[in-house]
Amino acid sequence: NAGVTQTPKFRILKIGQSMTLQCTQDMNHNYMYWYRQDPGMGLKLIYYSVGAGITDKGEVPNGYNVSRSTTEDFPLRLELAAPSQTSVYFCASSYGASNQPQHFGDGTRLSIL
Amino acid sequence: DQQVKQNSPSLSVQEGRISILNCDYTNSMFDYFLWYKKYPAEGPTFLISISSIKDKNEDGRFTVFLNKSAKHLSLHIVPSQPGDSAVYFCAASELRGNLIFGKGTKLSVKP
Secondary structure, three states, X not given: OOOEEEEOOEEEEOOOOXXXXXXXXXXXXXXXXXXXXXXXXXXXXXXXXXXXXXXXXXOOOOOEEEOOOOOOEOOEEEOXXXXXXXXXXXXXXXXXXXXXXXXXXXXXXXXXX | OXXXXXXXXXXXXXXXXXXXXXXEEOOOOOOEEEEXXXXXXXXXXXXXXXXXXXXXXXXXXXXXXXXXXXXXXXXXXXXXXXXXXEEEEEEEEOOOOOOEEOOOEEEEEEO
């Protein structure tokens, strides 16, 4: 019963490098989300998707891109890593809209040096 | 401009006593509220929720109270257990909107 799986768990990047954070869910959820959590702060929504082929910006989308080619996968792309993107990234999924509880992965801790 | 505020960064409670975590919000259009619990190095897990049409929801040791006129909700844990030690996030949303999270309150339950 995997739920939401994120890879990698940790990563260190150099400024200007690019990478993709992977997220997959096995609950057949329509909705998927990417959040970032900075130290001492709450989670802020980066991008979300209401179904395969449909994505939309959240509160803090700048510097990121997403795609949703399948129901299961929702990768987050950083094209030109910047120190301000050092954070913990959480992927989540839910069956329906905001009144359905979201299920979270265990996060990817990303440091940009 | 924080729409969801958890003004207590931390709370320490003795095992067996009641833990009360508070949350205030500014957006009167919020109609659904959730509490999440987070252990270190893990993702948040859903704990309990309440719709704006209710003022109380109970699930075992956990009860959430909503005071719409004060734009305030609280999570009560009775009795508190050491395993409840975690960071608790309050979150709110408008109908079909996205979740807005507070900064969290770290609860420590002492044996």
